Amino acid sequence: KQEVTQIPAALSVPEGENLVLNCSFTDSAIYNLQWFRQDPGKGLTSLLLIQSSQREQTSGRLNASLDKSSGRSTLYIAASQPGDSATYLCAASANAGGFKTIFGAGTRLFVKA
């Protein structure tokens, strides 16, 4: 059974710092891993989608990597800004008895001005 873990649960950094959010999954037979951002009281906004055949994806100041063999993905945020403050969630999708998407509990990020 797939389990997705995100560490740390919360993170507070000063503005301008580069940071890394971690996501680990127990079943490496995934077909994609997706990173989302969730602002308080809002839905999820898709940030990056990495297919199983890919190693990384980049969008602006964000870079996500995927290492299936070790069951890990990282989201790198460069030059953090107060507007980056939100909860970041990762989700692993796999064909395991049906197509299933399993989410981590998220990392709550606070960027101090």
Added chain:
Amino acid sequence: EAGVAQSPRYKIIEKRQSVAFWCNPISGHATLYWYQQILGQGPKLLIQFQNNGVVDDSQLPKDRFSAERLKGVDSTLKIQPAKLEDSAVYLCASSLDVGEGPHNEQFFGPGTRLTVL
């Protein structure tokens, strides 16, 4: 391109009452998902449709929850009767398709916040 639409945005009901949520996915998206997100946790998949057929409903509490997607477009999720532990945000998402490939990127609606008293 319009995003995923959900209504209502908020709902407060007494336990044992019934409630229904509505979702309109992005036009052309074959796959529709309903998730339950309890405060402080990640979303949990309740049910997944491919067009108007159910792909996965293994985590749907079928004694009280039901969902349908008539004509393969809009979907409704119903809870009857509601319990206190059903208090959560109910999120709807859609994707072009499911399985390998970039077409499985999921896009989410704003969610419905349910409070059961």
